[in-house]
Amino acid sequence: MxxxxxxxxxxxxxxxxxxxxxxxxxxxxxxxxxxxxxxxxxxxxxxxxxxxxxxxxxxxxxxxxxxxxxxxxxxxxxxxxxxxxxTKLGDKLSYQYAPSLAQGHMEGNLEALPDMFEGYVRENGEVGIRNEIWVLPTVGCVNKMVERLAQAAHAELAGAGIDGVYAFPHPYGCSQLGDDLGYTQKAIAGLARHPNAAGVLVVGLGCENNQIDWLQAQLGDVPAAKVRFMTLQSVEDEFEAGLSHLRQLGDYARRFRRTWVPVAKLRLGLKCGGSDGFSGITANPLVGKVADLFTNRRAAALLTEVPEMFGAETILMNRAQDERTFSDIVQLINDFKDYYIRHGQVIYENPSPGNKEGGITTLEEKSLGCVQKGGHGPVTAVLPYGDLAQGGGVQLVQAPGNDLVSVTALALAGAQLVLFTTGRGTPFGGPVPTLKIATNSDLYERKRHWMDFDAGRLVGGASMVDLAAGLYRQIVDVASGLSQTQNERFGYREIAIFKDGVTL
Incomplete structure (x- = not known):
């Protein structure tokens, strides 16, 4: 037989x-x-x-x-x-700018895709896709208090124009020095700026390194009415004082209503986690096609996971819009290699055990699949950790491959929504809606409560044009508040701050 x-x-x-x-x-x-x-x-x-x-x-x-x-x-x-x-990869390399902008091609008529969505226009012109209130601790020792405070405020305020009240605990802010403390301050400031948060309460203890007045200096043009501050050691009843702040932030948040705005106002974060042998065949190229659809409409597509560019970095370098951007990409890559060397780690470490089990053999293979999420458009900017993206196009964000850290970094860069491709699956969600795209249909069917979109249909005969149009429309629906991502439905929201330094 x-x-x-x-x-x-x-x-x-x-x-x-x-x-x-x-x-x-x-x-x-x-x-x-x-x-x-x-x-x-x-x-x-x-x-x-x-x-x-x-x-x-x-x-x-x-x-x-x-x-x-x-x-x-x-x-x-x-x-x-x-x-x-x-792997064939070695240590730090020299690069030459060789511009090569391949144009993405989509068959079929995609002109009917919407160019507008309903978002919340903030006082400073930023546009959010949620009207939430966030409670941000400056230091880890107030975490449980801010979680309890957010839960109480959510029960009282959610609904009637407010999408929810959420706390984002983290373990840092005390006994940090230098750049390490700087990353924490940038993270808290970036979250406070985020347009999905109509109002923000920053909660400190009082004796930590991460002092509130230092943090205030990093907020930039954040409207004064949006952010309130509370130092626990300076109030008698922190719970009642916190609720009072949040009620006033609720009054401020209710002023905002959804209004039609161009999709050019969107910043889409692009991330992959727990890859498999289908990632570079289905979900990542699909997200790349969708990224092209949005950047062609002047939206921003934010690509991160710098170590997962190693081995494919020249593809991105040669898509730089000019030599200055090319030099910025080279510095981004080499700085991250220096970070590995400084800590005595192998630059080209193989993929994770889950990646290997899924069929990924080397970092080059992982990277060549990963960078497909960025589509074919020119790279217009490189963003240091915590910097806010300006304008449209493909922009590279400084952050590692770790799911929690990199999704948080995308939010700090202003991403209102993250497209997260995976072949292994995860319940994780970041501080912004995290739309998870399965690389294979088996994962999508087994974990429907985790996954939002099935890209595995591509190997079953579905067309790239049809799936790209479907994912594009789903993104617009999520941005307009017509649907939620699975992480939102189940309350899976968290942050992780990049750490690089000594703890006292």
């Missing part, structure tokens, strides 16, 4: 590996558009199969780029993964 046929996908014409779309057993016939081959061993779904014999030291090609080199002879039909492939 002939062995069962299993499908596989060769992504680029130059690739010498393909991704198996179903688990393959030894002896199975594997079908590709270019023909058939026989599997020499068991290969998990989403992993790679060799399309030709590969010699020791020869490049493994995926997406048309090297993702590593063979460490032993690999026969046609063999499983290609960490046991026979290693």
């Amino acid at each position: 002939e062995a069962a046929a299993r499908r596989a996908l060769r992504i680029h014409v130059e690739d010498n590996v393909a991704v198996v779309l179903q688990a393959v057993a030894k002896g199975d016939t594997v079908e590709l558009a270019e023909g058939r081959l026989t599997a020499l061993e068991d290969i998990p779904r989403g992993h790679k199969i060799a399309l030709s014999d590969v010699a020791v030291g020869q490049d493994i090609l995926k997406y048309g780029h090297p993702i590593g080199r063979a460490t032993q002879p690999i026969r046609r039909g063999a499983w290609v993964h960490t046991h026979n492939v290693q």
Whole structure:
């Protein structure tokens, strides 16, 4: 009896590996558009199969780029993964600007997609997609108090024009020095500026390094009526004083009403977490197409996870709109490599155990899949951690790959909503609506209470045009308050602040 046929996908014409779309057993016939081959061993779904014999030291090609080199002879039909492939990446590199702006192409008529959404226009011209009140601790030792305060205020104020009252605890603010303290101050200031928060109560203890008056100096043009401050050691009854502040912020927040504004006012955060072998085939390129649709309408698409640009950084560098932006990207990459070196860590560490289990072998492979989320438009800016994005286009945000830290960094850059692709799944949500996009349909069906969109349909025959249009409309609906993301429905909201320094 002939062995069962299993499908596989060769992504680029130059690739010498393909991704198996179903688990393959030894002896199975594997079908590709270019023909058939026989599997020499068991290969998990989403992993790679060799399309030709590969010699020791020869490049493994995926997406048309090297993702590593063979460490032993690999026969046609063999499983290609960490046991026979290693990274080609080295330490810090020199780069030259070679502009190469590929244009994204979308078949079909997408002119009917909406150019407007209903948002909250703030006094300073910023636009939010939620009308919330946020309670922000300056220091970790007041966390439980602000959580209790936010819960009480939420029960009293939510509804009637206020979408909710939420606290964002964190463990920092005390015994920090230098840049480490600076990151915490930038994070709190960035959250206080965020347009999804109509009102903000900043709560300090009084004796911490992260003093409220230092923080106030970083707020910029935040309207005075939006932010209130409370130092617990200076009030007799902090709970009643806090509720009084929040009630007055509630009165201020109710002044705002949704109004029609251009989608150019949106800043979309782009993030992937827990990748698999389908991430670079389905969800990430889909998000890239959607990013193109929004940036073509002058919105901003914010791409982060700097270590997950390593190995694909030249693609972004060559999309820089000018040489100054190119130099900023080089500095972004090299500064993060210095951060690794300073802490004695390997720059090109392999992907996480979950990524490896999902079929990602090297950092190059992870990165080449990740950067697809940024679409094809020019890179218009590089943002240091905590800086607010200005204008549209693809902008790179300084932050690590960690899900909580990088999503928080996107919010600090002004993202009102984050598109989060994943092949492994997570209940996590950031401080802003976090729309989670499954790379495979199995994950979407198993974790419907986590996931918001099924990009796995692409390997089942759905068209990129149809799914991109559907995701675009879903984003506009979420931005207009017509629907919520799953993290919002279940109350999964949290932040994590980037740390780099000594704690006393």
